Amino acid sequence: MLVDDYDPLKGRMLQILDKDGNVNKELEPKIDDKRLLDVYRTMLLTRMADEKSIRLQRQGRFGAYPSSRGQEASQIGPAMALEETDWMVWAFRELGALLLRGAPLWRTMLYWMGNEEGSRYGEGVRITPSSVPVGSQVPHAVGISFAMKYRNEKGVTLCFFGDGGSSEGDFHEGLNFAGVMKTPTVFVCQNNQWAISVPREKQTASKTIAQKAVAYGFPGILVDGNDVLALYSAAKEAVERARRGEGPTLIESFTYRMSDHTTSDDATRYRTEQELKYWTERDPITRFRTYLMKKGIWDDVKEKALVAELGQFVEEEVKKAEEHARPTLDEVFSYTYAEMPDDLKAQLDSHRRDPGRKEG
Numbered sequence: 001m002l003v004d005d006y007d008p009l010k011g012r013m014l015q016i017l018d019k020d021g022n023v024n025k026e027l028e029p030k031i032d033d034k035r036l037l038d039v040y041r042t043m044l045l046t047r048m049a050d051e052k053s054i055r056l057q058r059q060g061r062f063g064a065y066p067s068s069r070g071q072e073a074s075q076i077g078p079a080m081a082l083e084e085t086d087w088m089v090w091a092f093r094e095l096g097a098l099l100l101r102g103a104p105l106w107r108t109m110l111y112w113m114g115n116e117e118g119s120r121y122g123e124g125v126r127i128t129p130s131s132v133p134v135g136s137q138v139p140h141a142v143g144i145s146f147a148m149k150y151r152n153e154k155g156v157t158l159c160f161f162g163d164g165g166s167s168e169g170d171f172h173e174g175l176n177f178a179g180v181m182k183t184p185t186v187f188v189c190q191n192n193q194w195a196i197s198v199p200r201e202k203q204t205a206s207k208t209i210a211q212k213a214v215a216y217g218f219p220g221i222l223v224d225g226n227d228v229l230a231l232y233s234a235a236k237e238a239v240e241r242a243r244r245g246e247g248p249t250l251i252e253s254f255t256y257r258m259s260d261h262t263t264s265d266d267a268t269r270y271r272t273e274q275e276l277k278y279w280t281e282r283d284p285i286t287r288f289r290t291y292l293m294k295k296g297i298w299d300d301v302k303e304k305a306l307v308a309e310l311g312q313f314v315e316e317e318v319k320k321a322e323e324h325a326r327p328t329l330d331e332v333f334s335y336t337y338a339e340m341p342d343d344l345k346a347q348l349d350s351h352r353r354d355p356g357r358k359e360g
């Protein structure tokens, strides 16, 4: 088992594809070519949609937006291990995982345009809405998986959070409960080295985040977060263990946020160019593309055609999102509480009387 060979206290990191796209034959997972190409397509779509999203924000067509650049493998690898009936619980940066699990791109865009309808991914798509309060989704994921266990369903919950999220009380409460109740939860900490401008060294005195699993009494594993095959393999093993009723796993995905924290941030103010260069050489998409080329199932002609096709697809999805009906004022006010509190009622009345007035 990978979790035995890569005991987090020994500090080893699971890697199957090295930075130049060479594969470790002994560990290479068996995935058919069609699926591999589908995964590559989703990785590239994530990158292209991400680049488009930043441009849309600059044009005032998106609100603030958190880029997933550099974390495509870290998100898509674990999501590959899920069945349709499993749940995925995420934070706010996991565009790749959403797309792989079937969330329509235009819906995800609608969300960043400020429309809650963007969280409606479709009937049967088991993805929770985004959780912007850092770490708050961890207890939700544990609750969902505990409920599935209680009802004797065979489902598993995959829960994403960041290195910053691992400092929150919610993280510790969630993992403790999961360990005690042996819930079918797979925790993936996307350690992208930064929580806005706070570096990983200031987040925890532990050597790794994976080793925190030891204290909660379940397996943890440190994985190269820019290696989609390693992430998939670690997650698959964890999902199978959870489905067998053997409880949770913590996967630390060692990756890097290649862009700013969000479009409201400027990372050049707190990190060096060398750091970005180091990680650019470890780009998860380049690495996976090289692997596919070495396998003989991908080439430059196919790449060019796919880039053109996805570019057009992204434009169509933007159009769909922008053409979607905007919520009415009543709808904006009606979603948070079953019964509207007095202060919200007063605001709604004031807007109805004078829709153009700005609050002071």
Ligand SMILES: Cc1ncc(C[n+]2csc(CCOP(=O)(O)OP(=O)(O)O)c2C)c(N)n1
Residues within 6 Å of the ligand: 093, 132, 133, 134, 161, 162, 163, 164, 165, 166, 192, 194, 195, 196, 257, 261
């Ligand atoms: C409880 C809470 N505190 C602070 C914030 C502001 N905030 C948004 S994202 C973020 C950093 C999160 O870092 P990490 O968990 O590593 O995720 P990443 O942004 O790197 O994906 C902070 C502090 C928030 N959203 N919620």
Ligand SMILES: [Mg+2]
Residues within 6 Å of the ligand: 162, 163, 164, 190, 191, 192, 193, 194, 195, 196
């Ligand atoms: Mg982070």
